[in-house]
Amino acid sequence: MIKTAPATTTAARMQTAFSEGRLTWSGLALTVFSILVYLFLYAPIIVLVVFSFTRDEFGVRWTGFTLDWYIRLFNNPRMMGAAWNTLVVATVSTIVSTIIGTLLAMAMERYRFRGRNAMEGLIYLPIVVPEIVMAVALLAFSAIVFDLIKLATGETLRRSLTTVTIGHIAFSISFVVVVVRTSLKNFDRRLEEAAADLGADSWNTFWRITFPLILPGIVGGALLAFTLSLDDFIISLFLSGPGTSLLPVEVYNRVRRAVTPEINAISTLMLILSMALVALSQLLQRRR
Amino acid sequence: MQMLRVLLVTLLLALAACGGGGQPATSPGNEYGASGGDTPESGDGVDRSRLARELYFYNWSDYIDPAILEQFEAEYGVRVIVDTYDSNEDMLAKIRAGNSGYDIVVPTDYAVQIMIAEGLAAPLDKSLLTNLVHLDPNLLDQYFDKGNVYSIPYMYGITGIAYNTKFFPDGIDSWAAIFEPEQIAEFRGKISMLDDARETPGAALRYIGQSLNSTDPAALERVKEILLAQKPYLAAYNSSDVNRKLASEEYVLAHSWSGSAMQARNGLGDEFSGNPDIAFVIPKEGGMIWMDNLMILKDSPNAYTAHVFMNFLMRPKVSAQNTEYIGYLTPNKDALDLLSDEIKELYQQGFAPDEEMYKRLEWAVRNEGTTAFDDLWTEIKGE
Amino acid sequence: MATLQQQQQGRDRIRLALLLTPGLLWLVLFFALPLVIIFVYSFMTNDALGRVVYQPTLDNYITVFTQSLYINAYWRSIWTSVLTTVICLLIGYPLAVFIARSPQQWRMPLLMLILIPFWTNFLVRIYAWQIILANNGIINGFLELIGVGRLPLLNNEGATLIGLIYGELPFMVLPLYAAIDRFDFTLMEAAADLGANKIQAFLRIMLPMTMPGIVAGSVLVFIPTLGQFVVSELLGGAKVDYLGNLIQRLFLRANPINWPLGSAMAVLMMIVLLVLIMLYFRATTEEER
Helix, strand or coil, rough: CCCCCCCCCHHHHCCCCCCCCHCCEEEEEHHHHHHHHHHHHHHHHHHHHHCCCCCCCCCCCCECCCCHHCCCCCHHHHHHHHHHHHHHHHHHHHHHHHHHHHHHHHHHHHCCCCHHHHHHHHHHHHHHHCCCHHHHHHHHHHHHHHHHHHHCCCCCCCEEEHHHHHHHHHHHHHHHHHHHHHCCCCCCCCHHHHHHCCCHHHHHHHHHHHHHHHHHHHHHHHHHHHHHHCCCCCHHHHHHHCCCCCCCHHHCCCHHCCCCHHHHHHHHHHHHHHHHHHHHHHHHHCCC | HHHHHHHHHHHHHHHEEEECCCCCCCCCCCCCCCCCCCCCCCCCCCCCHHCCCCEEEEEECCCCCCCHHHHHHHHHHHHEEEEEEHHHHHHHHHHHHHCCCCCCCCCCCCHHHHHHCCCEEEECCHHHHHHHHHHHHHCCCCCHHHCCCCCCEEEEEEEEEEEEECCCCCCCCCCHHHHHHHHHHHCCCCCECCCCEEEEEEEHHHHHCCCCCCCCHHHHHHHHHHHHHHHHHHCCCCCCCCHHHHHHHCEEEEEEEEHHCCCCCCCCCCCCCCCCCEEECCCCCEEEEEEEEEECCCCCCHHHHHHHHHHHHHCHHHCCCCHHCCEEEECCCHHHHCHHHHHHHHHHHHHCCCHHHHCCECCCCCCHHHHHHHHHHHHHHCC | CCCHHHHHHHHHHHCCCHHHHHHHHHHHHHHHHHHHHHHHHHCCCCCCCCCCCCCCCCCCHHHHHHCCHHHHHHHHHHHHHHHHHHHHHHHHHHHHHHHCCHHHHHHHHHHHHHHHHHHHHHHHHHHHHHHHCCCCCCHHHHHHHCCCCCCCCCCHHHHHHHHHHHHHHHHHHHHHHHHCCCCCCCCHHHHHHHHHHHHHHHHHHHHHHHHHHHHHHHHHHHHHHHHHHHHHHHHHCCCCCCHHHHHHHHCCCCCCCCHHHHHHHHHHHHHHHHHHHHHHHHHHHHHHC
């Protein structure tokens, strides 16, 4: 089939690629398959971006182009505030949980100590607890702690973005640990030993050798933590205070009543913002 | 050591960053005076110096016209901050935990009973609620709060069948239209029932001529058969976006609250406009009535302001405006006349009860025995 | 010499403490302690108003173990989660290989592309699936156009499965990528040189060496799926109870709500999962040593 292919430039180039062994049928199949998977992942995204511009007020049909939903959104301080709160919580909880999680992963992979099995269990606990259960537990716990603080200091505390962030960090740590540990396993420790032999202290060894090698794992863990925080709705609902709404909660309440293209619009904006952040961090990394 | 310092600094920064954003700008605990007593309408008996600057209102989603909040702020200088919930139980969980920071909540009938029993409600000062005279006495003094010591009606609703007249030109008058397999077969996948352990079995109980509070095992067994026979024809058990799906004709027949049906018919604010083909009926076998109520929380530091807000909501004009927006039924008898002709016309067509329909309506009560409904519901979902 | 060794040991201990303490504290304080409350609830009684009454009982556990309804929900959820995990693995593994085999500068962007959709709200994305699959939806509009006619795509267990796979796939791909990225593909060539065919080389070399990623991914997919309730509600039409729906209803929707029974169900689920995971991870760690 390749031989009889018309001599267009693409086909010709493919032919050379095949004959030189750079391109294989299995490689091609893998590429096509991967493109299809990406399409599957992006189908709903395309739908919601496209329908953020539709005139149809149900946001389910294409009835013409409009920017109304964006204008309405910018005039909705509640929605904008919720989006901002969500980004702040997600950023802070990602940073903190990635640091704590990476440290914990190092401890678990590199050291043998008493109580290690118990620690293992503790780490997997947040992964096995259904969100709703965790939300209820944290709500009840916050009530008890607040009562104790009031008893001790007379100060009345309320749930706020701080409590939400604490909760998000608590469930994110474990996911970071799991991902970072996968990159610490199979890690060639001789590299570290070699560095030590060459006189590097452990601080330098970590930053020069270990860190770059486990960076994919750390980045993966951080991304996971960020994703989890952006999406969490139940814990956010239960741990947030009055007047400090978060986007997932806002969206949940509105979407369940009547989904509007306005929701599609804010999702599109969040998407663009996240992508811009990613692009920026990539650029910074490359410059370094 | 440096690592530890980095960690500590990050932690502190992090907590400071989110702590700063987390605290409300003004503590709701302060009963500051409003910007001044020189507002034009000061002859309404409201002591403006006792008003708080902000009021925290925990309400169902889409359950108040945002314009009303602006009017209230314009008149009294009090900003009402609304957070929303999706079920009584979500709200209860947060209020039970204490220190919620909210002043007013909107529990449904049975939830009022629970909150009173748990001491979460503050008794009302009727002398501040001068507009109580506008409320329909038939809807006051209900089983869940005798004498309205803790709560006043906000909106009420009835549960029946919403349908699209394009597909049912002859109308519907019996629950058979949504329960009998041979009648619903042609609408397979376009029918929904409420996702609720009391509403859906309750409808089936009325259909077989029983009280919707009946826990008679034989009756419940029959209900189970009916619901299981119906299930294959359903698109979904859905209590959330029935309004939208009726309007967009994703559903043509739905077990629905009158307000959802009204929203499907007339639209909801600027969210979406309505579908004129939607009709609503309380079948001849009867249906459910329920009511959402305003209640001030015991730990609210702004009780006075909360009373003023409640009284404001009971003004006939405000109530009428709110009713037009939300689509549920106002307990405010003096607001009824102020409604638009279109809404009045729909009330005539069955979106609101008349004398005769009232007799077919029933409250769902909660007691030791009614846990049976939950077991039944679990069984239906388990098949 | 002895003092030097002691010094080294002492330094190690401090280092371990520094690595361990923040995580330990956070997890104990904000996770384990709150969970104790749930554990306590699971032995309490519920009253008609849905309040937890502090009257110790074993009834909740007895209910879960003896009523076939609850046991059925467990089985249904486990089966669905296994199915979701296996399909995610089958889709995710080739995808992770594709990314890991891409030119260096493409890997991060490709990985990011997988995650970016997940930065829009989950509920909104699931709603987008409703728009795609609904009776009046995009696919059905297309099917009608080409003369196939409308099909019931939404509100069934197939739609639930699509939603679950869609929602969990990145949690499979990420750890898989982390493992495959570290895999030395020249080993496959070496195996080929030694006469192994591709399948043998994959099964004997690549699969075992990327096992940590497979295990981590499977765990990250299996468990959230077991507790999910949103997908089956929005795409499955809320017609069938999964474990997550049942627990969610007991906590937040039942009349009356029943936190003690919900807690008991959750505690049992967590214990089973925790034991499973620990065994799983233990087994894979042993293999390596």
